[in-house]
Amino acid sequence: MGLLTLKEDRPTPKAVYNWRVYTAASVASWAACMIGYDSAFIGTTLALPSFVDEFKLHAPKQISVAHLALQKANIVSVYQAGAFFGALGAYVSSHYLGRKKSLLFWTTIFMIGAGIMLGANGDRGLGLIIGGRVLAGLGVGGCSNMVPIYISELSPPAVRGRLVGIYELGWQIGGLVGFWINYGLSETMAPSRRQWTIPFAIQLVPGGCLLLGALWLRESPRWLFANGKREEAMKNLCWIRGDLPADHPYILEEVEAIDRQVEHDRIHVGAGFWKPFLALKQKKVLYRFLLGGGLFLWQNGSGINAINYYSPTVFKSIGVTGTNTGFLTTGIFGVVKTTLTLVWLLYLIDHLGRTKLLMIGAFGGSMCMWYIAAYIKIADPKNHPSPSGQLSSGGISAMFFFYLWTAFYTPSWNGTPWVVNSEMYSQQTRSLGQAFAAANNWFWNFLISRFTPQMFLKMDYGVYMFFAILMLLSIPYVFFLIPETKGIPLEKMDELFEIKPAYKAHRTMMARLDEVDHVLGYGNEKPKNDERMESV
Template sequence: MTNFKFRNIFAKTEERPTPPEVYNWRIYGTAIVASTASVLIGYDTGFVGACFTNTHFLANFGLVPNTGSTDTTVSNLISCFHAAAFFGALLSYPLSHYYGRKVALIVAAGLATVGAAVMLAGVTGSLAPIYVGRVFTGLTVGASTNLTVVYLSEVSPAPIRGQIIAAFEIGWRVGDLVGFWINYGINQHVPPGNKQWIIPVGVQLIPAGLFFAGSFVMLESPRWLFQVNRDEEAIRNLCFLRNLPVENGYMVWEINSIRDSIETQNAQIGPGMLDPAKEVFVRNRKYARRLVISAMLLVIPNFMGIQSINYYSPKIFANIGVKGTNATLFSSGMFGVVKFICTFIYILFIVDNFGRRKAFLLSASVCSLCFWYLGAYLKINDPTKAGNVAGPGGKAAIGFMFIWTASFILAWSGGPFVWSSEVFEQNIRTFVQAINAAMSWVPIFIMTRLTTTMIDKMQYGIFFFFAAVAALAVPFVFFLVPETKGIALEDMDGLFTKGVPAYRAHKRVMEKAAETVIEEQTSQQLFDDRQSSKKAETKYVEDAGANQRSGREELRV
């Protein structure tokens, strides 16, 4: 027992010694401000399902509940947001390429604010403002899933980059939680009428406004500024974020690393807007392979069941034995609480300590087991059928639903965004992340369109489908997804060296970085020794000269 040691869960994986000043309030504050973009995404997830099926919302637009045409209209209202998000992610690339991350985020935030306001005009009884507002906010959300994670990856120090990017997830969960509980509170306390849907629609203006105001406060990405030859501003912004003077050794290393990397990429890839596309799809297929891996990492979790639960959780909880409108809404709200708490656990203890890769593997295994049980339980004893009662198995099913939720959030909710934003070079990062973000919205669109049909047609089989996807994620991650924690963005290419398996790549890159640091320290020591030697020789010569002069003076005397 004397050899047993507790691991410091707050220890940071550093590629090289990092001054403590780097971990300062400025970088964490930047992450919080930028994460307001994701509050809007989370809020939409939390409020829209119950709001658009509210009887007073339907009555305002002349829609009859529980009819095929109404179900189609509601599905269209939900999914047009996701379709717009797909195009918003793609359109964000040229905007950020020419005008920078900050300007692109300001434009996106302004569009969201307008969209949220336009939706309120739907009180007149026309669905047109609802559709227009949903498209505007969808464009913003799609753009922010690209721009925000790229921006955060570019401004954050390597040892805490996972935490900083995962702050995007905090905003998502805050919005998610608020959306769920606003619906629950309205159901409990707001008298029947249009207020029951106008209030949650109007609340969208708050996260949209915060995002718009916050986008003016953020500094432009230093890496983008270096890329467009605005070096003086880039150095000023980087020194502010690192809380270090420009002459500090760490700053000298980081500035030179970024400059060298961008110069190399400009020579190999080119600085033009279409150059990344040529590099990825024509000249260098290694990036195409990496893009497939990162895109799949964003697609897989959205087929593991999270989107179905996000938008249709009341119906799913009812199917596994939770009875009554208030009970199902409360269960959905607690589902949001679990996601919120687990997001903080992920950021504080997992992403930069336990690591991205291990979390993916463990989480996928647990998620698969949970849904195999849920599917088997519903096949054997479906509590929605006459004569069946939920019993202990139903309570266990509800418990497994929450275990599944916790496990998913502790890896697959924010982890794919963290990983995909890290593994590409500066010149192609925004381009490939635009594709990644767009691809992430494809399964969301599909699942929000098909979930109700899958529940009705597949019944218990929908959980077997989700379980199978989670099971397939395990070998995918093991063989193709290397760990990225603690590695500088400029060194990510080493993780994908041909012939090095994913499960060994991280150790290899860290060892190489350690050797480089030792070589630099040795070179510096040799330089210091030479300087000391020169000073000693100079002092010796000076002393010898002084002694000779003293001897001559004595002879004269």
């Protein structure tokens, strides 16, 4: 059906794949630009000579190397700590305010935090930066909960992975700007307070774009149906489906499926703020929560956030010397990630599927990490730097495998866990499930960002071996426990996760859907929508 459309599990009017659904996903994904920018710019900003001079982070006689590493770790990690609580808090705001208003609320919190950071200087110390990063973290934590849910609830099943993937693309675009900005500033601007405040100020741009764009967005129809606001829900659903009339067969079928799911959840979960928590007493619900949260353990176990937040340290361990050279290498890393995210978004996620991507990415990425660890062990670039200041042939090969690792990781573990978690829960537990998943992401993110400097001081090449082992361990986790969700309607997720073994669940579920079509007399031909409704 074309690059921007795919064959759905039922007859689909062309109007469903319209500009509104893609634009809504893109507007909401400004939140991901905020997150991606921060994960990229903070590491290189801490390495800017102007920032180091302003806050006296380079005096070895006054401050030990270990204490300096601790200070940098605190600056970085308080953001993740705030995001952990923001992700949990978004469940509260989502329940009472809805998806759209929650997004506006948490974006405002982020903007306040980003503004506070701009007041820091050498005389005031790091307090305003740390305090502002806590608030900014709360904001992005809340947004990281809301955006994938919001997009998945608007999406037609066949392109749901692609649309949620726009969130990941936004993350990478923000990261690309963050990776390059300090290289540009260090090349074009003399060291000054202005030089390091510009990267902090840029945070306000994606936040402001989201606040303005969100005024155009409409509330999630599924949230409205679940909360008894049927008239507004129908209006929004028809709008996002390209102004299809309320009595169109496609709309009638989608509403029927939503109603069935809402009724099922009312009986088995119940309505109200605390009911999803009580639903965790059901083993099948708790099991799915643990599966989704576990994906972020393995994602962070790949080493990505150690690289994102401390890229100069990572490249220095391989033998890259010089501030600007490290910034340039980091910028190329951002280009590779963004380019491969486009491939993942436009083709891989909705064609190859979720679980295959995760397993291929984990195996290939692990092999690359083993090579880098072996190079550092044998060559010891920290104690035996190249006399010319350039990378040796072995160092060049290590850099090649680092970028190859990026090629394996980016179109697999970078965004796929967010896609899976946005679609694997039922309507009544989706907000709590996503809160739990996002909190898991930020919890493991916090641990990595907090202890990476100490890990490099104590473990050296062992850091890469640690991440390589974790990537290998993620493969059986995915294969035996995570069913493929590609192309499965949201309202069929409960049934999908009941099928065992997990690696056969997708095939079985698709066969059931095909059987329903066969019973209705569709065969291998796509019927007209009015014919299908007459059959129903």
